[in-house]
Amino acid sequence: MTLNHLGVGQIATVTGVHSRNAERRRMFDLGILPGTIVETVMRSPLGDPVAYRIRDAVVALRHEQAEMIEVQMENGATPAEATP
Amino acid sequence: MVASEEILKEAARLRREFSGDIHDRLTEAIYADAVEVAGRAVARTGQPRRMHFELFCDRVLTSRVWGFPVMILMMTVVFWLTIAGANVPSAMLASLLQGTVYEAMHEVARAAGAPWWLAGFVIDGVYLATAWVVSVMLPPMAIFFPLFTLLENLGYLPRVAFNLDRLFKRAGAHGKQALTMMMGYGCNAAGVVSTRIIDSPRERLIAIITNNFSICNGRWPTLILIGTIFIGATAPPALASFIAATSVVAVALLGIIFTLLVSAFLSRTWLKGEASSFSLELPPYRPPQIWQTIYTSMIDRTLIVLKRAVIMAAPAGAVIWLISNINLGGSSIAEHAVHFLQPLGLLLGLNGVILLAYVVAIPANEIVIPTILMLTLNVAKSSLASTGVMIELDDTAQVHHVLTGLGGWTMLTGINLMLFSLLHNPCSTTIMTIWQETRSLKWTTVASLLPVALGIVVCFFTATMARLLGLI
Amino acid sequence: MSARIETAGAAAATCGACSSSCNTSQLTRLGIKSGGWDYVVALMGNPNTGKSTIFNSLTGLRQHVGNWPGKTVARAEGAFNYNNKKFKMVDLPGTYSLLSTSVDEEVARDFVLFGRPDVTIVVADATRLERNLSLTMQVLEITDRAVVALNLIDEARRNGIEVDERALARDLGVPVVPMSARRGEGVSELLSAVDNVAQGAYPTRPRRIKYRDAKLEAAVAALAAQLESAVGGLPNARWVALRLLEGDESIIRAVRDGTLGELGRSDTAVNLTQLGAS
Structure with a gap:
């Protein structure tokens, strides 16, 4: 599943980053790379962007960026209640 | 340089050997190293105490239900405190500077036998304009800037950007434009420079062109004063400052709406393109250092803005005095100009004096209100032909009296001045900054003229509506 | 100096x-x-x-x-x-x-x-x-x-x-x-x-990043050695080599027009003025 499907309060591990070029570099620089643990902290009032806890920092990403990041839930299951 | 060419060739050859992205491998290696080093140095002891509180604040400030209302409420409270708090000190300053000191200066001039034109030029021109700038601007700024700086230091601004981003995305703008917009609330020139945080030239231009819709230091006092005397005054006294604050917030929100609309228009016409990637770190809330904040915002903002206003006001006062006192064919240059601009002014629900004031005040928005007051008085004085009326503007009620009585202002004039204050050309400093940042005559012209064009359209619209509905 | x-x-x-x-x-x-x-x-x-x-x-x-x-x-x-x-x-x-x-x-x-x-x-x-x-x-x-x-x-x-x-x-x-x-x-x-x-009273021995990739490490080392012999006195040859491998345009330009060479000469004041002017 991709990061944008991770519900608020859920934790997952990054397994792949599909972003390209400058965006890919930016994600890597922020510490979003395979193996990084991410947690969805909150959604903005209009639903997008969403803030994630990444290496102790809270970083907001737009839907377009989040859907390029492949994650795996800690227990390996894809949550049914998580909405896009 | 032969050696360097060979090295570059060798580098290119090696580069081709790496199929994957070197940057990926490198960053992964750096992070692996960083994790290792941090792991050895960091010990996590106990529960993070503040995390829960911060999370709670964040959930409220960015919540679907409370996010926007809290934002508007905070703005209203800030302006309410400013308006309610500035009233008394403003009146005291005015009676001191425009009353006591002004009269004393004239006494001295009379005693010294100074010629009328010298006393007029220096005291009624240069001094009076400067005094007005100080009494109108200093008290609200001394309250507003520290409050705004407190919000800024607390870490609230990135949350506002987070809340508004969806709207900016819809408008085809970069998410960080919300931050540059907020920088513009201090000073548009600074806001334009801050657009450097946006990498894409297309999105950066949009941010530069729309920055003028953020009401700057020079314009807040205009809005606060007009909001107080025209809109606040219509409410019962207990609610007056709250209603006045609401009117200022409404204009600021209208500015955000114009920012979004114009961004949307530009990104669908002349500045089409892909939205670039967006990431915004939301820093932890940090308890602001109250006294230091008040001190630095006084030095950083209040005094700097005041200094600029005074520097601009002195020559503007001189110009106003000169155009009011040099006669061509029986009436002063100012009267000619006001009469010439009057039809257009009235069409826009403003008047000739306001339009002339905006021409005189191109160097700095700060001096719009003093210029309007001085021109209104000067033009009225000569047409009343020395009726011997002594006018003292030592409180806002008097200002209201002068504007409605001598200037013929109505509620529409007040509202349209607030709108025109939002929608008009940037000050000359901002225009210069736009030129420096874009190096494009075309975009500098667009950024300068687009807001005035919008201002004319909007003011014409409200004036026409008011007339059609028989409100004036 | x-x-x-x-x-x-x-x-x-x-x-x-x-x-x-x-x-x-x-x-x-x-x-x-x-x-x-x-x-x-x-x-x-x-x-x-x-x-x-x-x-x-x-x-x-x-x-x-x-x-x-x-x-x-x-x-x-x-x-x-x-x-x-x-x-x-x-x-x-x-x-x-x-x-x-x-x-x-x-x-x-x-x-x-x-x-x-x-x-x-x-x-x-x-x-x-x-x-x-x-x-x-x-x-x-x-x-x-x-x-x-x-x-x-x-x-x-x-x-x-x-x-x-x-x-x-x-x-x-x-x-x-x-x-x-x-x-x-x-x-x-x-x-x-x-x-x-x-x-220089505190002798620094800054940590070098381990690239954890023998091939990359070898390429960087080779290129860095060439840079050092060509320019001389470069304090950060490994990093410059890495940037060249990545194809960083501004570093390639610096190598080509000799700006990088000035790094070896270490005249801070001159370089500062140049930067200030740009």
């Missing part, structure tokens, strides 16, 4: 006596007064780590401090006197990395690379150490003379995070100064660390 070494030498001799009592009383904040200076200090770090607060407390300037990323877009300059030496200080835009291509990152990177500051202070946020160390280690690839200001240590403590600065200093090979710039804690320790590194 020789004059500078003399100054540094004399200062090193005098500092021996005061090393136990070095404190802020020896600090004279000079604001933006410029003119001659003995050392140039660059200030780097992630956005929002308190760089401007540190800059202000050292120079006495009141660079606007705000709690949001991207506040400092242009670079600010100031100066201070410490221990009878004049330090010029340059506050660079906050960056997450030196490897990307945004304008503010290039400003920061080019200054450390081409401006050749005598000391680079890397401000690291103690509450987000991993990400801040990523930048720190990239800086240590470019310059030997660095000091890590481990800021927001009070915030870290409140969040139950303890950082062992000795272990960190051992791993990074440069001084690490825990501080809380907002409260003025650690400022005097930072000053004495900067002074020590500027004079």
